[in-house]
Amino acid sequence: MHFKTENNTAASINLEMESDVLKSITYTSAKGKLWIALLLLIFIAGIIAYGIQLKNGLIVTSMRNYVSWGLYISMFIFFIGISHVGALMSSILRLTGAEWRFPITRMAEAITFSSLLFAGIMPILDMGRPDRILFLFTHGRIQSPILWDIIAIATYFVGSTIYLYLPMIPDIAMLRDKLNHASRWRKKLYRILSVGWKGTEVQKQLLEKCMNIMTAIILPVAITVHTVVAWLLAMTLRTGWNSTVLGPYFVSAAIMSGAAAVLIAMAVFRKAYHLEKYITIVHFKNLSLLLFVLTLIYAYFNLNEYGVPAYKMERAESEYLNELFYGAHAPLYWSVQILGLLVPLILLAFKRIRNSIGWIVFVSSLIVIGAMVKRYIIVIPTMLHPFVPIQNAPIGYGSYFPSVVEWLVTLGALAGFILVYTLFSKLFPIITLWETSDAIKDKGAEIVGVDSRVSSPVSI
Amino acid sequence: MQEEEENSRRSFLKAGLITGAAAIAAGVIGCNSDTKPPGSLTGKKVPLLDSAGNLIYVDEGQIPVHTNFKGITNEESRKGIPGKKFVMVIDLAKCDGCGKCTEACNKMHFLPKEKEWIQVLEMQDAPKEAPYFFPKPCFHCDDPPCTKVCPVDATFKREDGIVSVDIDRCIGCRFCMAACPYSVRVFNWTEPVKPDIIEETPSMERAFQSKKGCVEKCDFCSHMSRVDELPACVTGCPMDAIYFGDENEDAVTNKSGQTEKLSQMLEDRAAYRFMEELGTKPRVYYLPPVNRLYPKPNMNDAKS
């Protein structure tokens, strides 16, 4: 039950929630500091490894003329994949009016922000001449899928960052007003980012309008992004990539891995920041049910992607598929298909599993790791099966296993991704406070999924 | 006008410094027909290989100084040689897999062993079918998947049919390598060893086209075609198996100078193009390996 008075529509914030969430900003535990230090260390190691690569050339990687794309491009596709969680939350769940989404939307959209940042960096790390990157703008050819990628990713990045930022404005304004003991640069940051938000009716309406527009824009953009990333491979004549379902197949994998990633993030934040009251089993249940559906869709695309050519066994395809099914890549392929797809699918079908946060985190981890390894399985075996047989290749040319530098750079990127995400949660509330409390006010705690002991909204 | 024509027909290398680069020196001495007469003596000796392969020292002034096609701009080089449509025919019935074409090519372009712009493969299409040797240069496809995907126009199709790589433009994304269905392109994973020569032509018309972080591949020896010479693989093939020429003239020539009518040859010998079904329209034709006069490859030796 709630009642609205004419004047308090501005910012009605649940004070208890506010102070609970703000704690994560004002206070960092020793463990938290250690975590940040560790990530920073790995990130720096990655930078050093990249320096070595810049100096000596890509010879320090294991890529050679046959496998000319390797771990970096696989990770690029992976990062693009999990970035889709933002679109899932802000568009799909918003359009379907799932009110329980509020406490987890920001977590999801921040994943999008951070992963897109690193998705954009991965291809640059892979470039032979990063010094010529501006040629892409001065000499860019729109016929090339790389240009489509740049346009789509940049659009998605800008769009999803706006989408992340818009609903943050009222919260940032609150930080500006309330964090009196914050350092000077923080105060300045909040003051700039809150763009003079006062919570007036006009401002609120404008914000609502902007967000509605973004909802409509972001979903097609997100789908475009992963489709054109898939086309990077699908526009070639190579066996395994030369497939008409690669676009939708990648999109389905993306949304699935994104949902799994946010489930893990939810569990971590819930525990680390003591948000048990706001991120409840309701959210895990709902989202893991959604994850089940997404995994089913992904399984369906897998059937199309591998089953259809496996029935026909066209000559070049058969060599490639035999390699995957029985050859050198079979252990990896089957581990991914079983542990990253079949097992999660079976587990998620059970209500008992979907009711347990521990199990959900386990299944989600399987899915995320599976998605990562799957990108690898999509990129490498195809490169090892060109139409013209590999003969008399110099040592190291006919096979691929990432080198130390590649691992370090990749781990550095992964650490950077988590680091940006962590720091984001240290700067801004990881739960959208005003939206959640508005939703509690409008629909009640139960529907939003927060603990019903969270007191009903107080107007300030 | 006439003067300019003459100039552009002149040779390709400004061989100011040839110290130690015996291969190129031999090349320079070889193409005497299109070079300026030697100038006056300078007193500086330069090591060269004579035709018998002996190392000799020659006065710098006696080396034909190549005027270069100074007239060739980057744009012209991107356009190609006017009026030409280059084409190659490889007679698989003659190829005995000796690999001399690769050797000659590597010498011409200063390539280390692990780089092969023309590769000689051992092929067998089905277990009971005849195995054969298969020299594979870049096919200079008329519908090249590699140029389609290049984001910066660093690899492109010229009007004379040649697919070129501009190593001053290439950003090293390697998309073209992924796109070429024939595994033709090679990448400079590390700093290449630079030969001691100076070439002033645009990068696509040089003998040495390697640059760290960039892609390279067979260029049909466009710098040789500029001076009406045959590509290195053609002149390097002791079996006379590789023919090169101009489709517009309907003529192709091999090492011994046998010139054949292209259309006739393709028809009489039932020529085919590799993996026609991919729709890339290669500019390299193969004549099937029938009636061979040399032992067939032993497929057990071929490493896959």
Ligand code: SF4
């Ligand atoms: S053979 Fe490969 S590199 Fe050569 S033109 Fe065709 S697609 Fe391009």
Ligand code: SF4
């Ligand atoms: S590697 Fe160079 S030539 Fe090849 S597609 Fe990229 S920029 Fe173009």
